[in-house]
Amino acid sequence: MCREEGLDLKNFASKDGSPLDGFNLFGIVKEVGVDDAGLAEFQSKYYPYDLYRDEDLVFYNEFLGRRTLGLSSMSLNPIKIFRGLRSVSKRIKNKSINGNLTGEGIVKGGVILFDKKGEAQYAYQEETGTELPVDDIAAAAASIKEGK
Numbered sequence: 774m775c776r777e778e779g780l781d782l783k784n785f786a787s788k789d790g791s792p793l794d795g796f797n798l799f800g801i802v803k804e805v806g807v808d809d810a811g812l813a814e815f816q817s818k819y820y821p822y823d824l825y826r827d828e829d830l831v832f833y834n835e836f837l838g839r840r841t842l843g844l845s846s847m848s849l850n851p852i853k854i855f856r857g858l859r860s861v862s863k864r865i866k867n868k869s870i871n872g873n874l875t876g877e878g879i880v881k882g883g884v885i886l887f888d889k890k891g892e893a894q895y896a897y898q899e900e901t902g903t904e905l906p907v908d909d910i911a912a913a914a915a916s917i918k919e920g921k
Contacts, residue, residue, distance in 0.1 A: 775882055776870045779820030781905040782884065792914040796886065798822040801832050814871070836885050836893050861902050884910055888917050 779800070786793040799822050802812065816824055827833065884905070886895040895913035897906060 776815060776819045777865060777868060778882060778884075778899060778905045779815060780818075780868060780870060781907065783820055783822075785905075785907045785910070792911040792918075795918065796914065800824045801827045803827055803830055803833070819870070836896055857902050864904070886910070886913050886917055888920075 782798070785791060786796075786798055800816075800820055802824050803826070805812065805826055812824070816822075881899040881901065883899050884895075884897045885893050888894050894917050895910070897910065
């Protein structure tokens with residue numbers, strides 16, 4: 774769901790008076806050479822900010838404690854899975870997002886907010902199938918700006 778989260782973050786950051794005003798936005802990717810055309814499309818259409826490569830997942834492990842998708846985080850109820858997939862599919866279609874699924878797709882993304890000292894103050898770990906929690910991100914950004 775990288776494209777959806779990238780688009781949502783771009784739209785949120787581009788609003789007048791966005792809580793993200795004053796924050797530098799960038800993205801971290803773990804691989805290149807798998808689908809470079811898809812990565813270029815992601816940056817041009819969905820997340821038009823600098824992207825950096827983190828092949829060894831140092832950034833993920835340091836700031837988000839990245840875990841790969843495991844059975845413990847998935848529902849095994851087929852009806853719940855079907856409803857969830859249908860909901861995500863409808864949301865993606867309404868946002869006109871191309872569903873390119875090239876790449877391994879197991880390492881999930883997230884959002885990290887740093888203060889002026891470069892210290893991580895907020896981290897959101899992507900939850901497959903859910904929308905970006907822009908209200909939580911806005912509250913965290915406001916708190917960081919206030920120096921709390």
